[in-house]
Amino acid sequence: MRIVVVEDEAPIREGLGNILAKLDDSYELAGKAKSGKEGLELVRKTKPDLVILDIRMPDMDGLTMLAHIREEKIDCRAMVLSAYSDFDYAKRAIELGIDNYLLKPIKVTELKRVLKEIEESIARDQSKDHLLSLEHVFLNAITGQLENDEQMAALLKEKYDLSEDEPIAIFGVGMGSNYEKYRKYVQMAMADMEIHGKGFRAYTIEFARRQSYVMILYHLEDVEKTRAYIENTIVPMLCSKISGKLILSWNECRGLLKIRDAVMEADQRTEWNLIFGKKALISRQKLEEVKTFPLKYPLSLEDQAKESVDAKDEKAFQAVWKKFRDYCREVPCTPQDMKEAMTRLAFHLSYVAAEVGAEEAMSGTQRFLKVISEAASWVDIEDRLDAFFTDLTQKNYEEEEVSLLIQKALQYTKQYYNQGITLEEIAEKLHVSEEYLSSQFKKETGSTFSETIRRYRIENVKELLLKSSLKLNQIADMVGYSDPKYMSKVFKEEVGMLPLEYRKKNG
Template sequence: MRIVIVEDEAPIREGIAKILHKINPDYELAGTAADGKEGYELINSTEPDLVIMDIEMPKMDGLKMLGKLRGEGNQCKVLILSAYSDFNYAKQAIELNIENYLLKPIKIPELKRALQQIENALEKEQSRDMAFSVEGIFLACLNGQIKPDAQFHSLTKERYGFTVEEPAEVFVLWLGSGYEEQKKSARELLEDVGDHTVKFASCVIESDVWQMLIMILYRLPREATQYQYFRTSVVPMLCSNLKSPAVCLWRSVDSLLELPKVMEEMLKEREWNLLLEKGSLIRQEDIEAIKTVPLKHPTELEDKACQAAKRGDKEKVIEYFKLLFEYYKKALHTPDEIKKSVIRFSWSVFNAYKETQGIEADLKIQNILQAISEAVSWDQIGSSLKELFEIIDLEIPEEEAMPVSVLVQKAQQQIRKYYDQGITLEEVANKLFVSEEYLSALFKKETGTTFSETIRKYRIEKVKELLLDTHLKLNQIAELAGYSDPKYMSKVFKEEMGMLPNEFRKSVH
């Protein structure tokens, strides 16, 4: 509680300050003033929770000072300490909405009780204000704890310009294991988005339990959605500034009262991140449009992995897990089917290893498999499998076991298709709706090589193929491999192969 003391007698002023600290060390003295005029200026500048004041003071008495403050809308709590017991003083003070009127000399127990009553009143008001704040209203909607009536709608409309029965849009940013580390910066980014637009109002809510930030967009223009803006601008910005995993989801609602059901559905929709490229904005309509095929579990591959586990052939087990993830990439399957297949494969390999090694770790394995069933990102599946491999004594690099993200797969497809046409990182990033910096860093992390090194590799392989299989001249080969200058092609080729193109052609013929 922040307190200002306005008292013309210095010994009393200083004495009250000392007593306040003894009564409660958490009380904060925002300042003191020796007369009403000085007190008026101090109260306006510090905006205290409580003013302890005398009545008879020079320049401006306490009641005039308080009347001026009330006339300007200042409703701070006031405790009057006065030597005057005149009823007219008390009547005027009560009319100015004071909390208490204590006569001097002040008795400490009375002052302590009065301060405690004021503190309790402030806490109740703050709690009520919080509950009726925009965030409080949305939290109540999210928790299904709100049953609005006509008066409630009238109050929210008057105070905030909306009702909970109006349409809204919900943007969810799930941060997973990086939530605690990144929630502050992620919140600042989202609030900055809201601060720099006039198209909608927004409120960002932290959900520690779900490891996500929920941004609710309200007071929306009619017949308009902010989906495209978030998909093409906000999500790429977040992906550029936040570490993986970061899963973004979107939903439009006809009423904020639908939030409990909608959030339950969005939590389930997170797992589609396993199929979609990083930087996607997942929404129900897009999920429904995805054409999946039933996943036929690779039993033959599973049998081979189990046999390898029984023999203790670690390299083969690693190879079969890599083939498993390659198998998943051949067609689109539902996330649930993929996770069930990973669980079945892992459980079989563990049991095969257990038979020969006699290890007991069933409870740990159950926890690992449960974590896979709840996973919404390949990072989570990778972490769970890493734990499994530690139990069965396999040292498998995560980047080898896990498939690259869909985003990197699409970038690789673009390279394979257009490497000979001068494709650039900027062009690919634009096609995939992410920033160059984000794509470059992710590509390097997941493939071990840079974007330009990968293009260079494809071009050199093309040059080698044309040198071996054709009698084309170097300028023709350069053009077909995506080089505008044959001399530059020869220079790059020598750096890679240790010899010039013509020397290479002669060496193999």
């Protein structure tokens, strides 16, 4: 507790100054003054927790000094000392909000008791102030810990004029791995909005672990006008300064108790950044404006991706995925459709790679699929593409000893089994007869061409059942079955149970 002593009698002034630290080492003497005028300047300068002041002093008496402190709204406690027991002095002091009134000569035990009471009172008020601070209130609202309490609602109305159905907006800024690089800039931008923003009040909370900021906007004069200001002024400014991952979101609600739901709803929308890109403010209004269409899986891009893996051309591989992104955005489709299509492409690539000896293909794909499922920005996908390419192309063992002819036949089979390729088409590509290829295929692999196709499909169905939430008709289409019922029949013949039973048992 920081204390200022204002007393015109030097022995008392010096004695109080010397005894404070002895009473409690947490008591800090912030300064001493010998007159009311000098004491007022000292209080203005040091902003103490408590001022101990005499009533009768030269230049300005203690009660006049205290009146100035109250008028200037300097937040400090006051304890009055006086040799005068006149009731009028005490009454006036009480009206000015003193915490105690002690008569001279001062008893040390009484002084110690009074100081302890004042210290405890300050601590209670600080705790109360903390509970009513905007940071505490908004943070509890975001995390769902704010209770529906009538007394709290009344205090918030009194202190901040926040009503129970107050229109509130949430502006979110997510940066991912860019967080440390740009956090100071975002802090300054948000602070500038809080100070200079017109038609609203704002408070920003930093979430370091989530690498993001959430700004709560309240006292909104016009919600739509404020959203337009954020979208047309703040979003372009942030995008011009921040490279890499940047997700900007907006949502609205009524009342503090609705903030958590509004934040969670905004979080669920952030994956639309995959479709809109970083320059968009993702909001309910934005989603209502966009018209999406079913996504037709781009087989031509799948072929290009397979070719880039076969050629071990990482630059071409990266380019195919960017084409894939642009294709999804041009349709445009939903983020879920985009993720399902990316999952399909990744599965096909991993299966082909695994069959030709890339031992890390399957495990690497599982890691990549997790990235896809959690992605809210294309940067999330790009950051993993190089590792995924390595997993698809790195071989750690010698290939089986089969002829070059059958190696090529197997390669075609693995690449196009889901597109209904026939043995006749492969034989034509390899410039041999269908009969000869069929004979050699069975001789060198131990399985017929049809059995091999069937095995590829069933193994891929298993992977999709366990590693995705795709529906049976989607899985059937991905592995080359035109009829999901027929796929289920074949699956049961091979595995001994229906696909959904397999998912439930092993998922």
